[in-house]
Amino acid sequence: MTNEEKILAKARELFDVCGATLQSDGQTLLILGMESTTEQNLDDFGVRSGHFIMYGFRAYAAPKLEALINYIHKKGFSAQLVGRYGYPLEGKINLKNEAIRAKLGKRGKNTVVLHPKYGSRLRFMGIYTSASLPGRTTAQIVGEYEFAACRNCSICVDICPVKALEPFRMAKPDQCLSNLSPQNASGHSVLCDKCLKECPAGNKARRARKTPVPKTKNQKK
Numbered sequence: 084m085t086n087e088e089k090i091l092a093k094a095r096e097l098f099d100v101c102g103a104t105l106q107s108d109g110q111t112l113l114i115l116g117m118e119s120t121t122e123q124n125l126d127d128f129g130v131r132s133g134h135f136i137m138y139g140f141r142a143y144a145a146p147k148l149e150a151l152i153n154y155i156h157k158k159g160f161s162a163q164l165v166g167r168y169g170y171p172l173e174g175k176i177n178l179k180n181e182a183i184r185a186k187l188g189k190r191g192k193n194t195v196v197l198h199p200k201y202g203s204r205l206r207f208m209g210i211y212t213s214a215s216l217p218g219r220t221t222a223q224i225v226g227e228y229e230f231a232a233c234r235n236c237s238i239c240v241d242i243c244p245v246k247a248l249e250p251f252r253m254a255k256p257d258q259c260l261s262n263l264s265p266q267n268a269s270g271h272s273v274l275c276d277k278c279l280k281e282c283p284a285g286n287k288a289r290r291a292r293k294t295p296v297p298k299t300k301n302q303k304k
């Protein structure tokens with residue numbers, strides 16, 4: 084195994100999904116995805132003394148990111164997080180587009196990247212590295228409609244309390260309640276996220292509750 088292959092293997096060991104894209108400046112962007120769950124809530128943000136705190140990323144992602152960066156350095160390559168905990172808040176790097184380019188999923192009508200297993204629960208992080216990781220893609224995004232994960236049910240668009248969504252794009256980002264999220268008494272953000280929570284993609288429990296198939300005349304009631 085080459086050192087580059089070892090780095091990818093390490094990334095797969097630490098994170099739920101990973102992939103790599105080639106940037107226009109020749110650097111490799113390693114994209115990492117981690118599932119946000121009740122036990123490992125990456126969506127736990129807040130404000131303390133006027134500072135934005137990423138409680139979830141700090142607790143669950145930071146130790147893994149540090150371990151991976153140390154590993155890449157030991158293999159003789161550079162490794163630098165993009166933004167805080169690999170999360171560029173300003174949107175300088177579009178992590179959704181990079182994840183789609185790296186074939187980690189495709190955009191759902193709720194605008195976020197859906198994965199066949201993790202649905203809309205992946206949160207993404209990026210690391211710039213000088214390692215020429217195998218499989219890093221130069222591909223641009225094509226055929227965003229053609230994929231199985233989005234069920235095309237439009238629950239996300241219909242459920243949005245402020246009608247911020249149009250299929251596949253956020254028409255009114257300023258209105259999104261996860262943008263203007265209020266804080267609870269301990270300073271943690273109370274996000275809306277209805278368009279993700281109710282999304283049935285990649286979610287076995289919700290899939291089981293899908294509209295039942297109507298019974299035929301011959302079936303017992």
Ligand code: B12
Nearest residue numbers: 126171174177178195196206207227251252253256259262
């Ligand atoms: C700014 C931002 C927000 C803003 C505005 C989002 C926006 N404009 O869409 C606000 C605060 C509202 C927000 C909310 C949320 N966000 Co946010 N956000 C970001 C951030 C920092 C930048 C995204 C951005 O502005 N992109 C620019 C816009 C223009 O790009 P885009 O959304 O990809 O839009 C493209 C499509 O609309 C496409 N398009 C246009 N028309 C059409 C038509 C068709 C048919 C198709 C197919 C495509 C298409 O073209 C656009 C340009 O490429 C990213 C992190 C990052 N650096 O990438 C996280 C990020 C996108 N957010 C994320 C999440 C999880 C959320 C929330 C659930 C809150 C939360 N729990 O964190 C909500 C979800 C709301 C929603 N339904 O999107 C995740 C998404 C993970 C995933 N699985 O995809 C990211 C990647 C953060 C992360 N580290 O994981 N977010």
Ligand code: SF4
Nearest residue numbers: 243259260275276278
């Ligand atoms: S997070 Fe809430 S307000 Fe924002 S787009 Fe989704 S459903 Fe709408």
Ligand code: SF4
Nearest residue numbers: 191234236237239282
């Ligand atoms: S709620 Fe339905 S339409 Fe919206 S992203 Fe999820 S599966 Fe696709």
